[in-house]
Amino acid sequence: MKNIVQRDFPELLVTTLKEEEKKLPDLPDIGKDGVVMRLAPSPSGPLHIGHARMSILNDEYFRRYGGKLILRIEDTNPANIEPDAYQMIQDDLRWLEVNFTDLVIQSKRFNIYYEEMEKLIEMGKAYVATTPTEEFKAKKQMGTPIRERDESPEENLERWDKMVAGEYEKGEVYAVVKTDLNHSNPAIRDFIAFRIVDTPHPLEGDRYKAYPMMNFSVAIDDHYLGLTHVIRGKDHTANTEKQKYIFSYRNWKMPYYLHYGKVSIEHAILKTSLIKKGIRNGEYSGWDDPKLGTLLALKKRGFDPLAIRKYYIESGIGSVDTTFSWEIFYSFNRKIIDGRSPRHFFINDPVSLKFDFDGALTADIPLFPQAGHSDDQKTRHYEVRKGEIVVTSQDFQKFNGDLVRLKDLGYFKIDDDRIEYLGESINEDIQKWNPNKPLGKVPIIHWLSGNGMPFKVMKPDGSADSGLLEKDALNYISMVHQLERYGYVNVLNDKTGYFTHP
RNA sequence: GCUCCGGUGGUGUAGACCGGCCAAGCAUAUGGGGCUCUCAAUCCCACGACCCGGGUCCAAAUCCCGGCCGGAGCACCA
Structure with a gap:
């Protein structure tokens, strides 16, 4: 088979290689004008991470073949309509970079x-x-x-x-x-x-x-809107069977229907009825509360929509039911945002240590340590004098009495409520403090000294971390920061941030 | 109960339609190492899977039968 292809259609092989990046299988029966596909959400609320699969999959094929991508808002159940959703859905799609070409509203x-x-x-x-x-x-x-x-x-x-x-x-x-x-x-x-x-x-x-009812309006619209291919969840397989009858009565050509499996998204609150209730009683701050699985929440947490797209392309269109893996999703996002995230220190649950010292120590801590960033030479420059140094209580508990390296500052010894400078490079003093351990293994921890401000990080599980954030972070408001040794955080203003992921 | 659909490492997937090149590829996670004054990113190595039982065949993850498990539908929701 392969040999035949190689001999008679060498150009096919080239396309296969190029498509390798895309991964989604080809669709059958592509006309010369490409495809006509649709996104068919009901306007019960904004889109969530589950809707994103339907949106991305359809959009990927639209991008590949050209043609039309119709946003069809299915608002035939007035009891389940959130008026703002008509707009929110469009905004969500734009954020996902799903550029639909037509807008159809069923109630019209x-x-x-x-x-x-x-x-x-x-x-x-x-x-x-x-x-x-x-x-x-x-x-x-x-x-x-x-x-x-x-x-x-x-x-x-x-x-x-x-x-x-x-x-x-x-x-x-x-x-x-x-x-x-x-x-x-x-x-x-x-x-x-x-x-x-x-x-x-x-x-x-x-x-x-x-x-x-949905089974009726969908069949009529799928025909009159000229759909060629429909990709939707497999909860619709029986519906497709029903809709087939209408097509055959009228002698219409059926679009090609494809059903993908159910994704269960653990630890995510997606049901609009629950969200609305939660917003009303104050449990959630709004549609973008970090506890929610809405796209608005993910946006506010600082995710790049490309990570969502990558994730769902990777998942493919198989009909097997799957569990959404936050782990893999986080990994995709981390790779996208890491290089452009400025580094700062956030001291969660700070412990203040007395620092007695004559003179000044200087620190130059890289802001964008990854080579290739336009500001990769920039640093946060500090002079540390007598006064106080704060570290996280976690580090304090772990390293009290031990030798530590304050990142980009020097070697120190923590001694209960005090911290003592030992030098900026390994010397005899330091070896004394660290007689048994290999010197290359001194733990490096983050710190602040007079350059922090109170800050709160809202986490997706509903909890919050309070501590001190490096003031320099204010120069990068509304950006995702990598708070070193803590995680990625979207710094919204001088008081709060949303936790993206570790 | 009835009707469909499906089961590949911890997780997400490729391969299955058209059996051999699959003693099974990739990603993520985990373990180890390199780089780095971050527990990040990056690079290298390791680990680990074809649900079970029969059958067909020279040959089965792939085809057939049965079982087990999972999911969807059986709405005056979409």
Whole structure:
């Protein structure tokens, strides 16, 4: 096989090599105009790390093949709409660098849905029922029709007109698309396509009473929007089967559907209903609270959207269920941000040590130690005199009585509430203090001396660390810093930062 | 219960459609080492996996059957 390719289509091999970086498998049936794909979130809240997979996957293929990427906001359930979400979703996508080409809002398309339903009823492929749903469900299980299913299109059309006109109350009537009552999978048998909703719609008010169900509006839109490929979660596999019936009744060409597995994202709060409740009762500071798994929260924690993209490309489109690995995600992000993150000292839970010294010690600590950064020669310059030196309580407990190296300052000995300077390089004094240990192994710790300010770091688990942050960090507000030996932190202002990751 | 789908190291994946080049690649984590006045980044080395049982075949991670385990759907949510 490989030999044949090599001999007859050497150019294919070249593409394969170039694509190696991309990793996602090719899509079938790509036309000359590329693909038409969609992002179809419901506007219940801003996007979260789970939505990002759907967004990135679709966008990657759109980038590869060109064509259209449609943002279709599925707002056909007024009870579950957060009005701000229409905008927030677009902002989130922009942040992810997902550049959709078209915006479609389903609540603007009711006329199309009504027309299409009418056609199906006329064709005898749909019906409108007032039979109690309990009976509808029970009969479906047995594979027998309810009364209305066998009535004429005229009778059903009559009820349909009344349904659209708002002459029924909520729960009294529903419209159904016929599939196959004997389908081996009961989940696929006749499905409800329209229902009555009396909750006012945030955009349309009470203009409509008959609302399409997702399985109906999606099929209609997927066709009329000209979709060629649809990538969505595998919780939709049964839905795809249902939607297939509408396509076949109308003789439409089905887009190519691909279902990826479920990602369970541990330790992340994603459910919008829970988040809204939490915001209301003060448990969360807002949609961007660091405890949340929203993209807004990740942004505020200082993640680069490229890390999210990389992660989901790496995960691929397999149908296997997976667990989101924060560890791997952090690693991707760390590699992206490390080189551009200024280094500073943050003394978490500081311990103050008396420093008795004549004269001044100088320290020049690199700000961007990685070669290649435009400021890689810059340092934080300090003169340390008699007074106080602070270190973290953790280091204090560990090294009290021992020799330590204060980073870029010199060798010191910690002696309870005091700290003593021993020299800037290894000498006899130091060897005395450290008789048994190899001198190359002296622990290097971070410190501050009069150049710190109170600072608080909000962590994703809801806790916070308080301590002293090096004042020089103020020159780099709203940037992710690497607080040495502590972790990466997005410094928001002179008082608070959000913890990115270790 | 019914109908689908799937199970590769701790974790995320490649390979599976079209059986051999897979005594299984990559990433992450872990352990060790180099570099570095950070427990970061970077470089090197090590570690570690084809769910189980049958079958087909010269040959099975890959095909078939059974089992076990996991997931999805069976809504007037999307």
